Amino acid sequence: MGFFFRDAYLADSELADVERRVAELSVEIRRHNALYYQQDQPEIGDAEYDALLRELAALEAAHPELLRPDSPTQRVGAPVLATGFKTAPHRTPMLSLDNAMDADELRAFDQRIRRMLGRDEELEYVGEPKLDGSGVELVYREGRFHQGLTRGDGRMGEDVSANLLEIPSIPRQIETSDSAPPELASIRGEVVLPLPAFHRLNAGRRERELEPFANPRNAAAGSLRQIHDIDLERLRSLEFRAYAMAEGRPESHTTQWEALETLRSWGFAVSPESQVCSGVEGASSFYALLMERRSDLDVEIDGAVLKVNLLDLQEDLGSVARSPRWAIAYKFPPEQATTRVEGIDVQVGRTGALTPVAKLEPVRVGGVTVSNATLHNQDEIDRKDIRVGDTVVIQRAGDVIPQIVRIVLADREQQLEGGSVFERYRLPEACPICEGTTIRLDGESVTRCPNLDCPAQLKNNLRHLAGRDALDVDGLGEKLVEQLVESGLVSRLSDLFTLQAEALEGLERMGAKSAANLVASLEKAKSTTLPRVLIALGIPHVGATMAEVLAQHFLDLEPLMSASASEIENIEGVGPTIAESVARFFEDRANRDELKRLVSLGVQWAPPEPSAPNPEGSLAGKSFVLTGTLSAPRGEIKQRIEAAGGKVLGSLSKKTDYLVAGEKPGGKLQKARDLEIEILGEEDLEALI
């Protein structure tokens, strides 16, 4: 009896712990799914992700009562985002693959399926490289390309047909020589970005000061889902490799190998490394061979896929929720190493964002010596609890700056016993470049230096100030900004308006005429409007729409500068983050001084014209919020909406009628969904107008 109670008690508390962990893991995995599949911006490596998923699967297997139908172990990927692509169902679900991490797990897989099939003799497998790209389904009707979908959540994908058709290795027409093409063929494969093209595209991006792609997989997935301003070079650099035929297989087929051969004969590229392997030993040798050849391949692969060759046996084995029982991905070990954090430095980016960087004891990983790893932001440091002196596991994947996977806690504990001190790290309160007070807005992960004249940001801020939507200074391009700052002629924004032609003539390749032109453009730019001034200041979150809203409300700069965050938040269309951002910007002493100086140097504006709504327009009475990159400057789109009687607000509330989402829509998209606000693409907006 006593035992019984004790056991029951133990089981209860244990179960509560397990339940908590299952919930925790589910939340965490869903977050990583969204980062990976929807934002193409993974925070962790595959190995770390797999470890989370496996831990969850193991807990669910031991406690089936905790398995929920919506568990991440039961689904593939993440639901597609309403980015503007139409969605469509896959004809048969696009499944994922179960993983084996080492030889034992491969052997266990082989034994498991042989037991299920009741076979003593060895199985024949097809070994293929596990391509690290983006899975897609191509549908052909009567041999003609009909539709192409991303994997999405496995059931529904995004229709990216138009983009797929730009990929040179995707045939528009299946080439059959001896028979008619099948009425319907569903071909599965991976869209990959070959490494030479990946390096070329990234070199171009660095040149244009764009964030390089983290790895070929993200670059491929992102390229495939381009919706506006489509970069054809990116699309045409992609390649499609076929690895399965879900429908349309010739009846005579009995093996996966035949399917690959047929795909090749139909005009598809099939991984040339694929092989028939006999038994688990053959599969192991194939894996070893691939690992050896990995660095010579022109596409990134992250393991081997082993598929039971006989289709009948595949059918007998069937599938579980996320993956078929007849195939397994035998993953390569991640490129990881262990080292020590010697210090944490802070870099200030061009936009004022402070990025902590771990200084590491140099270590070789994935063929290069690594001595720095980005720590992203304060949240990331807190989440992983990284402190100076810690031993850490780092990982390099693709072209990514190395990441710290985790700390080795046991090592810290041991050192603590020896009397070492490990202090929690906090990002500095003073900008390491200009010593201005740094800020972090509620709900944001970035810590920033808000100082307009911070040398780290000056060039960027000057370019922004000269931009089309801002003061529109003709002739003040990137090169010139560079020269002005490097020569010391401009060391704060307002210095621009002190420039004299004689001084400018001293710059390289600057003739008297260009110098006079620049001085004239600056003079012209001084007479401007209040919204343009607000845009020119580059206040985080204040773009064209918000600048207009603030200008309409305050009519002049003085009242805005002295308004508190809560006063600003009371304005219709202004949310709390923006309000705080504006208030904090003007609280900064250096920014106020800079504004005063701009005004004393002649920057001036007339009071804004009140905007009169057009009660007759097609959008009369409707309110809109804009997000993401749109095909025209925000100001222009706003004008179109207003001309049709609509109102454009800066932030979403329950009362907003529509969210217009461009490319890279950010957090507003989710918020709109949460508030059940209708989401429009630009074309939908045009249609409404």
Ligand code: IVH
């Ligand atoms: S077969 C039902 N073969 O890996 C079988 N998938 O982790 C599922 N992948 O969604 C696909 N190389 O996008 C297969 N040779 C290969 C593959 C491959 C890469 C991808 C595919 C899949 C994911 C599963």
